[in-house]
Amino acid sequence: MQRCLLLLICLAVTACGGGSGSSGGTVGLSERPSNTECLAFDPTAEVQLTPIAPSLSFNAPLLMLPHPSLPGIFYVVEQGGVIHRLDLNTQTRSQLVDLSATYSLSECNECGLLGMAFDPAFASNGFIYLSLTENTNGMTSFVARFESTDNGQSLRDDGAGGLDRTNLLEQQQPFSNHNGGHIAFGPDNLLYVGLGDGGDANDPGNRAQSLSTRLGKILRINTDGSPANNGVSGSVPEIYAYGLRNPWRWSFDRDTGDLWAGDVGQNQFEEINQITLGGNYGWRCYEGFQRTNNSCSAPASDPIAPVAAYGRSDGISVTGGYVYRGNNMPALRGAYLFSDFGSGTLWALERQPDDSYQRRTLLETGRNVASFAEDRDGELYLITFSGLFRIDPVNVDVELPQRLSETGCVQASAPWQPGDGLIPYTVIEPFWSDGADKTRYMALPNGTSVSVDDSGDFQFPRGSVLVKHFTLSQRLIETRLYLHNADGSWSGYSYQWNDAGTDAELVDGAQDVDLGGQVWHYPSAGECNLCHTAAAGFSLGLETLQLNTDFTYPGTGRTANQLATLAGIGVLGQPPTAAQRERRLTPSRDDTASITSRARSYLHTNCSQCHRPGGTSQSGMDLRFTTPLAQTGACGIVPSNGDLGRPGAQLLSPGDAENSLLYLRMVADQASRMPPISTLQVDTRGALVIADWINQLGSCN
Numbered sequence: 001m002q003r004c005l006l007l008l009i010c011l012a013v014t015a016c017g018g019g020s021g022s023s024g025g026t027v028g029l030s031e032r033p034s035n036t037e038c039l040a041f042d043p044t045a046e047v048q049l050t051p052i053a054p055s056l057s058f059n060a061p062l063l064m065l066p067h068p069s070l071p072g073i074f075y076v077v078e079q080g081g082v083i084h085r086l087d088l089n090t091q092t093r094s095q096l097v098d099l100s101a102t103y104s105l106s107e108c109n110e111c112g113l114l115g116m117a118f119d120p121a122f123a124s125n126g127f128i129y130l131s132l133t134e135n136t137n138g139m140t141s142f143v144a145r146f147e148s149t150d151n152g153q154s155l156r157d158d159g160a161g162g163l164d165r166t167n168l169l170e171q172q173q174p175f176s177n178h179n180g181g182h183i184a185f186g187p188d189n190l191l192y193v194g195l196g197d198g199g200d201a202n203d204p205g206n207r208a209q210s211l212s213t214r215l216g217k218i219l220r221i222n223t224d225g226s227p228a229n230n231g232v233s234g235s236v237p238e239i240y241a242y243g244l245r246n247p248w249r250w251s252f253d254r255d256t257g258d259l260w261a262g263d264v265g266q267n268q269f270e271e272i273n274q275i276t277l278g279g280n281y282g283w284r285c286y287e288g289f290q291r292t293n294n295s296c297s298a299p300a301s302d303p304i305a306p307v308a309a310y311g312r313s314d315g316i317s318v319t320g321g322y323v324y325r326g327n328n329m330p331a332l333r334g335a336y337l338f339s340d341f342g343s344g345t346l347w348a349l350e351r352q353p354d355d356s357y358q359r360r361t362l363l364e365t366g367r368n369v370a371s372f373a374e375d376r377d378g379e380l381y382l383i384t385f386s387g388l389f390r391i392d393p394v395n396v397d398v399e400l401p402q403r404l405s406e407t408g409c410v411q412a413s414a415p416w417q418p419g420d421g422l423i424p425y426t427v428i429e430p431f432w433s434d435g436a437d438k439t440r441y442m443a444l445p446n447g448t449s450v451s452v453d454d455s456g457d458f459q460f461p462r463g464s465v466l467v468k469h470f471t472l473s474q475r476l477i478e479t480r481l482y483l484h485n486a487d488g489s490w491s492g493y494s495y496q497w498n499d500a501g502t503d504a505e506l507v508d509g510a511q512d513v514d515l516g517g518q519v520w521h522y523p524s525a526g527e528c529n530l531c532h533t534a535a536a537g538f539s540l541g542l543e544t545l546q547l548n549t550d551f552t553y554p555g556t557g558r559t560a561n562q563l564a565t566l567a568g569i570g571v572l573g574q575p576p577t578a579a580q581r582e583r584r585l586t587p588s589r590d591d592t593a594s595i596t597s598r599a600r601s602y603l604h605t606n607c608s609q610c611h612r613p614g615g616t617s618q619s620g621m622d623l624r625f626t627t628p629l630a631q632t633g634a635c636g637i638v639p640s641n642g643d644l645g646r647p648g649a650q651l652l653s654p655g656d657a658e659n660s661l662l663y664l665r666m667v668a669d670q671a672s673r674m675p676p677i678s679t680l681q682v683d684t685r686g687a688l689v690i691a692d693w694i695n696q697l698g699s700c701n
Contacts, residue, residue: 027568028553028560033421037408038443038465039483047329047346047362049382049389049489053091058084060614062114063182064373064383067152068122071376075152076388079112081105081132085153097146097155099132102162106133106176109620110196110246114181115143118152119223120189127223128155129191131181133173141179143169143193145223168225169238171214175199177618177640178215178246178264186220187257190228193219193238194261196246197283201266201642206296208243208283211235216283217242218250218261218275232278243281243303248341249320249371250275254378260336262320263306266292267671270318271306272338272349279304307336307357308349312676313510313524315340316616319369324348326378329393337362337380337391339369342530342616344489346382346391366490366529366538368616385614386534404479404495404504409443409467415503416476419443422467423571424554425562427546428585429601432675432683433470434520436477441467442542442571449573450566455626456544456580457537460484466539476501477515478522482532482539490529490538494522512680519680527677535614544576545604545625548584585625588689599693600625602686603662606675621651634662635700644672654697663690 060079064086067073072089081099086092099105105112115131122128126148133141145166147156156164168191173179178196186192197208197216208216211234220228220240227237250261259275269288273281282303285296289305310318321338335348336357344365349357367384374380382389401407405415409422418424422441430438444450448461466482481493495504496513510524532538541547547562567575585601586593604625611621618641620633629635634651639661643649649659657663665674666687673679 026558026560027565028551028558028562029423029556029565029569032569032571033423034446038419038421038467039407039409039481046331046394047391048394049363049365049367050392051488052088052381052388052390053086053093054387055091056086056093058388060370060385061383061388062370063116064371064381064388065116065118066373066375068118070151073152074373074375075116076383077113077116079114081113083113083116094153096148096152097163099130103132104135106135106139108139108176109618110177110179111139114179115183117183117185117191120185122152126151126156128152129168129183131183131193133179133181137172139173139176141169141171141173141181141195142167143183143191143221143225145225166225168223169193169214169219169221171195173198174215175640180244180247182247182249184251186252186259191221191223192240192250192259193221194244194247194250195219196264197244199640203284204295206284208245209280209285209296211239211242214238216244218244218247218259230277240277241275241279241281243279243283243286244273245283245287247320248318251320251322251372251374253323254325254374255323258323260307260320260323262318262338264317265309267312268292269309269311270315270340272308272318272320272336273304273306276304281306308359310340310359313527314343315345316342316530316676317618319371321372322374322380324378324380326380328379329391332362337372339365339372339382341368341370342610343527344369344384344529364489364491364529366532367534368614384534400493400506402506404506407481409441409465409481410479415479416469416501418467423566424551425542425547426549426551427541427605428549429546429587429605431541431605432679432686434518434679434681436470436472436520438471439469440541443467444571450542450571451573452544452576452580453537455537456576456583458539458542459537460539460542462488466542472515472518472520475515476504477520479504484538490532492529492532496522521680523677530616530677531609531675533609533614533616535612535616536609540609541605544580545583545585548576548581583626588686595689595693595696599689602689606686619651629697630700635697642672644668652694652697652700654699655695657691657694660694663687663694666690 061076062079063077064074074086076084076086083096084093085096111133113132117129119127128146131143149156158164177199180194180196182194207213217239218241219238230240232239244263246264247261248264261273261275263271265287280303284294286303288309319339319341323336324332335350339346344367346363348360367386369384371383380391405412409419411417418441422443424441443465445463451459462484464484468480470478476497479495483491494507496507497504507522511522512519550559551562552559563576566572586597588598588602603623608623610617611623622632637651644664652662653660
């Protein structure tokens with residue numbers, strides 16, 4: 001079946017801006033058009049996501065695991081230090097512990113409370129193990145043992161206002177990233193611990209290959225913290241396997257005992273590995289199946305190749321999952337399910353008759369998948385920053401139309417024209433799309449409306465479709481559709497126009513096509529949600545900051561404010577607040593406007609979908625237009641993921657664009673360029689705006 005394919009990297013964020021308030025109190029459309037055709041079916045996948053505890057919200061949940069013996073009881077681990085005891089039977093929760101009230105947890109994108117495991121003998125000893133990073137003699141990773149005397153309702157205190165805690169393992173971290181932190185008991189009842197290589201893109205010591213450090217390893221210890229009988233030759237007896245960059249979520253196959261791990265790549269490939277005792281998995285000499293350009297000592301042993309690897313067209317940060325052993329989805333039994341934190345794509349890795357593995361897309365979730373969970377029956381769950389979900393089967397499998405003219409989103413006889421019921425819109429500050437011009441439309445199911453959240457993001461009803469045409473030199477080259485599915489996920493579809501401009505065909509996978517001298521990138525399905533993040537409200541450009549401008553509606557010829565028009569025709573369930581009506585972005589190309597407002601508007605559109613709280617970036621920056629500069633986490637901050645060969649460079653160095661990665665990444669080569677997707681052409685004008693803004697800054701205030 002043809003799956004959801006599209007880049008959506010910039011689906012709803014581009015266009016000409018301008019204008020300000022409403023024009024004489026009028027609206028641009030007389031009434032809301034009726035939509036009955038645009039993708040008037042439910043494109044589904046092999047699986048769907050069913051929300052669990054939908055009335056409860058969680059703050060950066062990183063892990064969920066079942067109680068060892070009580071059905072329906074799960075523990076949800078938040079990065080900030082809170083562990084919730086979730087009862088799915090009653091849809092209620094209580095708090096097991098808040099570690100931030102007792103310990104100085106490290107605060108960074110890859111720090112905090114990272115792992116939890118129950119002792120195999122929990123029923124008799126009550127032991128619970130936690131993995132966390134603390135500010136102790138610098139940032140330090142700990143694996144510590146705690147005790148519950150009430151079957152997992154609370155943790156025992158030490159009688160002095162703290163918790164009864166025994167540290168089993170302690171590792172100082174040289175940098176704030178690549179901490180790993182996952183812990184789990186294996187079928188041998190020993191505790192396995194995953195640690196990243198400690199960060200630093202240069203890593204002159206090649207820590208992952210060194211057998212004299214725990215960094216970049218899977219460790220195995222006894223429940224008292226002593227090394228297990230690992231037998232790996234080296235000075236660190238806890239090492240079970242090595243050569244890993246940042247193992248993010250791994251699990252044991254409950255049938256075979258095999259250990260499967262996702263290992264986050266650098267800038268080329270994400271890996272799925274089967275971890276074995278003494279195995280060397282190649283980093284930083286190998287990434288995926290390829291030798292890297294990193295300086296690294298010769299591997300201590302021949303590296304073990306990954307079971308599977310995927311590149312940047314499919315995602316940016318792998319999230320390891322589980323081998324499915326449940327009963328609800330028989331066709332997937334024995335397949336390894338995993339995802340990507342950036343793209344949210346859910347894959348199955350299936351063994352073939354020749355013992356190779358083939359990767360298959362199950363669903364474009366459109367969510368930041370932090371980890372998987374497995375219940376007592378072997379059914380699987382997704383833990384995302386936008387909710388907790390069970391992975392369930394679906395019973396309907398619908399083919400997408402191969403031709404754009406068959407979707408109902410355009411006129412069948414003139415597919416360059418919008419279909420009935422589509423509402424045109426524009427944005428103030430466009431997302432850079434290699435110089436292409438765009439026209440945009442939205443389609444809502446009849447009888448529904450859009451809500452606007454406190455940040456001004458539009459929240460669309462399920463069944464909504466966003467449509468965008470791309471043109472280069474007045475030639476139609478691509479049309480993208482972005483659909484809000486019945487299960488709450490978003491899916492992207494891309495159609496490539498034929499040379500005659502008469503129709504467009506559904507794109508199958510990533511493609512680079514020479515269009516008369518300029519290469520145009522048609523991204524794969526996995527790239528859709530790398531920028532259309534849950535943190536940014538998925539639709540990106542459809543927010544009050546972008547739509548608070550005048551627009552001349554082609555159907556009526558009237559010029560009116562878009563927010564007033566959408567409220568007037570009933571598309572917005574509630575009109576925007578007074579504050580939302582007053583705020584708007586500034587076109588970065590408006591040379592008469594403030595350079596600060598122009599630059600911050602550009603960063604908001606092109607960068608903030610990932611660089612914001614809850615976003616997918618490894619950086620802690622918040623580049624939203626509404627965030628004061630001193631609070632963006634960029635100004636005066638040393639980069640944690642490489643300096644592009646500029647020693648002493650900062651993310652943003654006031655007065656010095658040439659030593660500011662915020663600017664340098666915009667003009668860097670393809671592998672290091674930001675935004676990372678579909679920017680084959682440098683946005684020289686946008687880069688100049690950012691450079692001029694940085695150069696005139698006197699300080700971070």
